[in-house]
Amino acid sequence: MKQLKKAFILDVEPKQLYSVLKPLVCEEYRIKQIAEWLYVKKADSFEKFSNLPKDIRGNLESSFYLRSFQNVIKKESVLDGTVRYTFKTYDSHYVYAVYLPSESAKSVCISTQIGCPVSCNFCSSGKIKFLRNLSRGEILEQIIHIENDIKERISGVLFMGMGEPFLNYTNLTSAIESIISKKELNIGKRHITVSSVGIIPAIKNLANAMYGVRFALSLHATDDKQRKKIIPNNFDAKISDLLQACRYYLKKTNSRITVEYILIKGFNDTSSDAHRLARLMRTADLIGPAVQVNLIPYNRSDKNDYETPEQIAVLNFKKILKLNGITVNIREAKGLDIGAACGQLGYCAK
Numbered sequence: 601m602k603q604l605k606k607a608f609i610l611d612v613e614p615k616q617l618y619s620v621l622k623p624l625v626c627e628e629y630r631i632k633q634i635a636e637w638l639y640v641k642k643a644d645s646f647e648k649f650s651n652l653p654k655d656i657r658g659n660l661e662s663s664f665y666l667r668s669f670q671n672v673i674k675k676e677s678v679l680d681g682t683v684r685y686t687f688k689t690y691d692s693h694y695v696y697a698v699y700l701p702s703e704s705a706k707s708v709c710i711s712t713q714i715g716c717p718v719s720c721n722f723c724s725s726g727k728i729k730f731l732r733n734l735s736r737g738e739i740l741e742q743i744i745h746i747e748n749d750i751k752e753r754i755s756g757v758l759f760m761g762m763g764e765p766f767l768n769y770t771n772l773t774s775a776i777e778s779i780i781s782k783k784e785l786n787i788g789k790r791h792i793t794v795s796s797v798g799i800i801p802a803i804k805n806l807a808n809a810m811y812g813v814r815f816a817l818s819l820h821a822t823d824d825k826q827r828k829k830i831i832p833n834n835f836d837a838k839i840s841d842l843l844q845a846c847r848y849y850l851k852k853t854n855s856r857i858t859v860e861y862i863l864i865k866g867f868n869d870t871s872s873d874a875h876r877l878a879r880l881m882r883t884a885d886l887i888g889p890a891v892q893v894n895l896i897p898y899n900r901s902d903k904n905d906y907e908t909p910e911q912i913a914v915l916n917f918k919k920i921l922k923l924n925g926i927t928v929n930i931r932e933a934k935g936l937d938i939g940a941a942c943g944q945l946g947y948c949a950k
């Protein structure tokens with residue numbers, strides 16, 4: 601694998617900046633200034649670190665990269681203003697992020713891995729061979745790049761792009777610390793959502809870490825056999841155990857849980873599925889205002905034979921959940937014309 605010639609400065613955790621930079625910069629207040637340029641002002645060249653002496657800027661330039669992505673391709677949806685970013689990594693692979701503007705929020709959906717080893721068979725990212733985890737810096741750079749590009753503050757982050765975040769737990773949590781830190785990206789913890797197919801120990805670890813971010817479980821099925829068909833590498837987690845882990849997360853963090861459910865025609869969109877999902881959630885004590893089910897009508901792709909459900913089936917599914925006291929929302933597809941909608945990331949960028 602190609603190595604970077606210099607270190608990538610966003611890979612250095614701010615708490616380690618002092619020890620790493622000490623040979624180049626002696627005074628502690630200078631380190632604070634550097635951290636501010638990196639994470640608050642988000643300068644894109646060391647030259648712009650204007651309150652630092654020229655020799656320090658030169659030392660930084662010769663020892664570190666400030667950015668790691670080599671190239672960025674941008675595509676904007678004419679339908680809804682969603683923007684898909686394709687970043688070329690230093691080792692010539694591609695990762696994707698999506699900017700999702702709305703009246704109330706400016707959110708980004710970002711990636712944590714190149715390819716995805718989970719290989720959900722409804723998902724285009726799952727068709728891309730897993731190559732490596734993204735570093736902490738590469739995760740953060742997606743947000744910083746988009747914020748600089750749109751020239752507005754990002755208010756929410758969804759870890760729902762390419763990759764299974766829990767398989768890159770150390771870099772995920774290191775990035776989360778910088779995202780929620782008031783001295784760094786300063787995005788409210790309740791506006792961060794980590795989405796996962798569910799690795800039970802990792803769900804509990806994230807709960808115990810008490811970041812207070814939101815957790816979304818990609819469930820997509822109502823019995824274990826059905827789930828195995830759609831998520832073959834499901835870490836052998838049983839649905840009942842996954843929902844118990846969600847309950848643990850909810851109790852421990854007092855933060856909202858989302859259950860994501862992709863509706864696929866004739867596969868998991870029947871009334872029986874809806875009733876079974878309601879039963880499972882009741883058994884796990886997951887019915888209440890802090891838990892929401894997001895129904896995601898499948899976005900058709902030429903990579904498999906799955907079909908978009910009929911609208912009547914979607915509305916019927918929603919009605920059954922609602923009658924069972926479940927907070928339920930039909931997620932509107934964003935960025936359909938640019939391959940940026942849920943499950944589409946990964947096949948039309950290059």
Ligand code: SF4
Binds near residue numbers: 764
């Ligand atoms: S849905 Fe998520 S976990 Fe599944 S293949 Fe796609 S990126 Fe990976």
